[in-house]
Amino acid sequence: MSESLVSVRDVSKRYVKGKERVEVLHSLDLEVPAGDFLALMGPSGSGKTTLLNLIGGLDTPSSGTISIGGDRIDQMSSAQLARWRARNVGFIFQFYNLLPVLTAQRNVELPLLLTKLGASERKRRALTALKVVGLEDRAKHYPRELSGGQEQRVAIARAFVSDPTLLLADEPTGDLDRETADEVLDLLQILNREHGKTIIMVTHDPRAADHAKRTVHLDKGSLVDQAAA
Amino acid sequence: MNTLHLVRKNLGRKKVRTLFTGLSIVIAFLLFGLLGALRNSFTLGVELAGADRLITVHKVSLVQLLPISYLRNIQSTEGVDKVAHFTWFGGYYQDPKQQFFAAPTDPEMLFEVYSEWKIVDGSLDAWQRNRTGMLIGQSMATINGWKVGDRLPIGSTIYAQSDGNRSWEFTVEAIFSDGADGANEQALYFHYDYFDEARQFGQGQVGWYVTKVADPDTSEEVARAIDIQFANSAAETKTSTEKGWVQGFAQQFGNIGLIVTSILGAVFFTMLLVAGNTMAQSVRERTSELAVLKTLGFSDARVMRMVLYESLMLAVVAGGIGLLLSVVMAGGMRAAVSQFLPGFAINSDTLLTGVGLIILLGLITGLLPALSAMRLNVVTALARR
Numbered sequence: 001m002s003e004s005l006v007s008v009r010d011v012s013k014r015y016v017k018g019k020e021r022v023e024v025l026h027s028l029d030l031e032v033p034a035g036d037f038l039a040l041m042g043p044s045g046s047g048k049t050t051l052l053n054l055i056g057g058l059d060t061p062s063s064g065t066i067s068i069g070g071d072r073i074d075q076m077s078s079a080q081l082a083r084w085r086a087r088n089v090g091f092i093f094q095f096y097n098l099l100p101v102l103t104a105q106r107n108v109e110l111p112l113l114l115t116k117l118g119a120s121e122r123k124r125r126a127l128t129a130l131k132v133v134g135l136e137d138r139a140k141h142y143p144r145e146l147s148g149g150q151e152q153r154v155a156i157a158r159a160f161v162s163d164p165t166l167l168l169a170d171e172p173t174g175d176l177d178r179e180t181a182d183e184v185l186d187l188l189q190i191l192n193r194e195h196g197k198t199i200i201m202v203t204h205d206p207r208a209a210d211h212a213k214r215t216v217h218l219d220k221g222s223l224v225d226q227a228a229a
Numbered sequence: 230m231n232t233l234h235l236v237r238k239n240l241g242r243k244k245v246r247t248l249f250t251g252l253s254i255v256i257a258f259l260l261f262g263l264l265g266a267l268r269n270s271f272t273l274g275v276e277l278a279g280a281d282r283l284i285t286v287h288k289v290s291l292v293q294l295l296p297i298s299y300l301r302n303i304q305s306t307e308g309v310d311k312v313a314h315f316t317w318f319g320g321y322y323q324d325p326k327q328q329f330f331a332a333p334t335d336p337e338m339l340f341e342v343y344s345e346w347k348i349v350d351g352s353l354d355a356w357q358r359n360r361t362g363m364l365i366g367q368s369m370a371t372i373n374g375w376k377v378g379d380r381l382p383i384g385s386t387i388y389a390q391s392d393g394n395r396s397w398e399f400t401v402e403a404i405f406s407d408g409a410d411g412a413n414e415q416a417l418y419f420h421y422d423y424f425d426e427a428r429q430f431g432q433g434q435v436g437w438y439v440t441k442v443a444d445p446d447t448s449e450e451v452a453r454a455i456d457i458q459f460a461n462s463a464a465e466t467k468t469s470t471e472k473g474w475v476q477g478f479a480q481q482f483g484n485i486g487l488i489v490t491s492i493l494g495a496v497f498f499t500m501l502l503v504a505g506n507t508m509a510q511s512v513r514e515r516t517s518e519l520a521v522l523k524t525l526g527f528s529d530a531r532v533m534r535m536v537l538y539e540s541l542m543l544a545v546v547a548g549g550i551g552l553l554l555s556v557v558m559a560g561g562m563r564a565a566v567s568q569f570l571p572g573f574a575i576n577s578d579t580l581l582t583g584v585g586l587i588i589l590l591g592l593i594t595g596l597l598p599a600l601s602a603m604r605l606n607v608v609t610a611l612a613r614r
Contacts, residue, residue, distance in 0.1 A: 049612075058524060058607045079528050086526025093611070097521045101238040106230045111525045113232065122230070158525075 004067075005165060005198050006032035006055055011064030011074075013050055013221075024050045025221045027064070034165070037192040037199045039212035046218040048202040049170055055200060056089050056168045057081040069165060086114040090159030090197075094171035096151040098143040104130060104154045105139040111162040129157035133187060149180035156187055160197060167191065169201040173208050185211040236538045243511070247543065250507040254547035254590070255554065257500045258583060262555020264489045265579035270572045271485040281310075281445040282342065283452050284474040285438040288465040291317075294434035295464050297425075302458050303438055308451040310443045313338040316424070316436035319386035320417060322373065329369065331383060331417040332436070333424035339364070342441045346413070351377035351403035360423040362402035366414030370404045377401050383417065388428045397427075439471070497586065504594040508540045512598035519602050520610035533603035540595025541588070548587035552580065 008030040014023045024047045032038050040048045053059040054066060057073045058081075066074045068088060076084060090111075098107045108126040117125070130136045133153040143151055152172060159167055169188065173181035189211055191197045201212060209215045217224045240247050285303065287293035294316070303312050313335055320331025336357040340346060349367055356362045363383075365375060375381065382396040389395045399419050407413035425432055442451050452468035459466045512519070519532055527535075559575050566573050 053608050056524075058611075079530070082523065082526050082528040082531075084526075085524065091524050093521075097517065099235075099238075099518055099521070101242050102230075102235070106234075109230050110522070113230070113235075114526050119231070 003033065004031040005034040005036070005069055006030070006200070007065075007067040008051070008055065009065045009067075011051075011054065011061045011066060013047070013054065013059070014062040023221060025054075025061075028221070028223060030216065030223065032198065032200060034198050035192070035196055037189070037211070037213040038201065039209035039215040040200060040202045040218060041204070041206070041209055041215055042218035042224075044204075047221040048218050051218065052168050052170055052200065052202050055166075056091060057085050086111060086162065088164050088166060090162070090164045090167045092152070092155055092159050092167065092169035092172045094174040096143070096148075096155045096175075098151055098154055098158075100143050103140050103142055104135060104146065104157075107143070107154055108157045108161050110158060115162065125161055126157075129161040130154070132160075133157045147180075148176055149183060152176065152180075152184050153187060156184070156191070160191060160195070165198060167197050167199045169199065171202055171204065173203070173205060178207075181205075181208065232535060232538070236535060236542055239511070239515075239535075239539055240543060242515075246507060246511075250504055251543060251547035253503050254500060254544060255551040257496045258548045258551025258587065259555045259558070260496055260551075261493055261583055261586070262552050262575050262579065263559060264493060265583070266555070266559040266573050266575045268485055268489045269574060269576055269579065270566075281442050281448070282471040283440040283442060283448060283455070283468050284471055285440065285455055285466050285468040286436075286474075288456075288467045291437070293464070294431060294436060295438070295466065297433050297435050299438065299459065299464075299466070300435075303440055303455055306451060306454050306458070308442050308444065308447045308454070309440050311338060311341040311441040312438055313342040314421065314435040314438045316421070316431075316434075318388060318424075321384045321386065322381065323384075325384060325386055328386065329415055329417065331385075331419075333421040334418050335421055336364070336418075339418060342439050343407075343413075344441075345408045346405050347408055348403050349406045351401065353403055356402035359400060359402050360420050361399055363399035363417055363419040364403045364405060365401055365418075366416045367404055367406045368414040369417060370401070372415075375401055377404065388424070388431070390427045391429055393429070397424075440468075497590070500590060501593055504540065504543065504590060505597070507543075508536070508594050508598045509601075511539070512536055512602055516605065516610050519605055520607045523605065523607045524611070529603045532605070533599045536599035536602045537592065537595040540598070541591035544587050544591030544594065548583070548590065552583045552587070556580075 008028060011025055011028045012023060013025040014021055016022075028051065030051070040051065042048050050059070054061055055068065057068075057076065061074050064074070065072060071084060071088075073081060073084060098104075099110070102110070105123070105126050108129050109122050112122040112125060115122075127136060127139060130139055133156055135150060135153055135157070138146060138150060138154075143154070146154065152175075156172075167188075172188070173184055176184060185208055188199055188201065192199050192213075199212075201208070203209055285295070285299075287295055297314070300312060300314060303309060315332040315334050318331040318333060319328060321328045340353060350370075356364050370376065379401045380398060381401065382398050384396050390397065397419075405414070421435070440451070440455070442448050448470050452470070455468045456466050522532055523529070556575050559573060563573050
C-alpha cells in the first residue's frame with residue numbers, strides 16, 4: 001500500500017447540545033493510503049458522517065490533526081477550506097443533491113465554475129464525465145426526468161469532474177434498490193481501480209462495504225476494528 | 230453555463246411567484262416615473278422662472294385687480310428696466326371646461342420682459358400692428374392645429390364685450406417658443422388696449438405686473454421699493470420674485486413634492502416587504518442546495534453574492550421595465566395633459582433617482598437572505614435534509 005493520503009490523528013469532535021456537551025469522536029486515528037477504497041461502517045450515531053465531514057473539510061475537529069495529501073485542513077479558515085474542497089474532494093450524497101433547475105450536464109459542470117476553464121472546455125469535461133458514468137445521452141435531461149440510479153450517477157460524475165484525489169460518499173446507495181445500488185458501487189470501483197481515485201464511503205450496508213478494499217467499523221466515536229476485503 | 234445562468238435559473242424556479250413579484254416592481258416604478266413627471270410639471274415653472282423678473286399682484290389676492298396707473302410708478306422705480314402687465318382672461322376655445330392661459334398685455338413690452346422667447350412663425354411686428362391679433366405658444370398651436378392667419382373665437386369665463394358677447398375673435402399673427410421646455414407655450418396673448426376698450430367692466434385695471442430688473446442682485450430691494458409706493462393706498466401691492474411667485478402658486482394645490490415623495494415612500498417600503506419576502510422564501514426553500522454548493526467549494530462570499538445577484542436581477546429587470554414603461558406612457562400622455570400640466574415629462578434626474586432606487590431595492594431585499602446564505606452551516610443544513 002502506498003503512503004497515506006488521509007491522516008487523521010488523535011481527533012476528537014465535541015458538540016454542545018443545549019446544556020449537554022456531546023463528544024461524537026474520541027481521540028480517533030485513521031490512515032487512508034492513496035488509492036484505497038475504504039468503507040466506514042457502524043450503527044447510527046457512531047460518528048461515521050461526522051468523521052466524513054471532518055475529512056472533507058466541511059467541519060473542523062475540536063482537537064487533533066487532519067492532513068490530506070500533506071495539507072493540514074484542521075488549520076484552514078472557512079475560505080481556505082472552500083478553495084481546498086473545490087480542488088481536492090468530490091462529494092457523493094445519499095439523496096444525490098442535484099440542483100433541480102439545471103440539466104444533468106450543467107449539474108456536472110457546477111464544480112468547474114470554480115476553475116479558470118473556459119465555457120466550451122467546461123462543457124466538454126462535463127460531457128466526458130457523463131460518458132464515464134454512461135449517461136451521455138441524458139445530458140440535457142433535468143433531474144426530475146431521471147431515475148434515482150441515474151441521478152446518483154450524475155452526482156458521481158459531478159464529484160469527479162474536477163479530477164479530485166479524494167471521493168467521499170455518504171450512504172451513496174441508501175436510497176437505491178439492490179440492482180441499481182450494485183451499478184453505482186461498480187462505478188465507484190471503476191473510479192477507484194481504473195482512475196486511481198481514493199474513496200471513503202460511509203454505509204450501513206455490508207453488501208455495499210464488500211465492494212470496498214477495506215472496511216473500518218466505528219462505534220460510539222471510536223474505531224473498533226479494521227478488515228481488508 | 231456561468232454564475233449568471235445559475236442566478237437566472239434560480240429566479241425561474243417558481244415562475245408564478247417571480248412573475249407576480251416582478252409585476253409589482255414594474256407597477257411601482259411605473260408609478261414612480263409618472264408621479265415624477267407630475268412633480269416635474271409642477272416644479273418646471275419654478276425652474277424656468279427668471280431671476281431678474283418680479284411679479285406684482287394685489288396684496289389681498291391675485292383675483293383683485295390693480296390700476297393701470299401703477300405702470301408709470303413701477304417703471305420709474307429705481308432699478309426697474311422694463312414692465313409688462315397681464316390680466317387673467319379665463320380663456321377657452323369652444324368648451325368652457327377646457328380653459329387655458331390667455332391674457333391681454335402690452336404687445337410692445339411682452340418680449341422686452343420675456344426676452345428669451347422667440348417668434349417661430351408669423352411676425353412680432355404683425356401682431357403688434359393688429360389690434361385684434363393674437364400671439365400663441367408653439368405647443369398650443371400644435372395641440373389645437375392652429376396656424377398663422379387663423380381667425381378664432383376665444384371665449385372668456387370672466388369678461389364679456391360691451392354688447393354682452395363673451396366670444397372674442399382674434400387672428401393668429403405670430404407663434405412663439407419659450408426657448409425651454411415649452412412650459413410657457415400653453416398660452417395666448419392679445420392687445421390690452423383693444424380688450425380694455427371692448428370689455429363690459431373693469432376698465433383701467435390689470436391683473437398683475439411683471440417687472441424686469443436691471444440687476445438681479447437688487448431684486449429684493451426693487452420689490453420693496455415698488456410695494457412702498459402703494460402702501461396705504463386702496464390697492465396695496467405685494468411684489469415677489471417670479472420664482473417665489475410661481476412656487477407660491479404651485480403650493481396652492483398643496484405641497485406636490487411632499488405628496489409625491491410620501492406616496493413613493495409608501496410604495497417603496499411596500500416593495501421592500503414584497504420583494505424581500507420573496508427572496509427570503511426563495512432562499513429558505515433551497516437551504517440544502519446552497520449547502521451543496523458550499524460543499525462543492527463555493528465560498529461563503531460567493532454564495533452570498535449569488536443571492537444578491539438574484540435580488541438585483543429581479544429588481545433591475547422589473548424596475549427597468551417599469552421605468553421604461555413610464556417614459557413611454559409619459560411621452561404618450563404629454564400632449565393630452567399639457568394644457569394643465571405643461572412640462573409633464575420624466576427628466577434625467579427622475580430617471581437617475583429611479584435607477585438608484587432599483588439598485589437599492591435589489592440590494593436591500595437581497596441583503597438579509599444573502600447574509601443568511603453566507604452564514605449557512607453546511608453540516609447542519611445537510612443533516613436537515
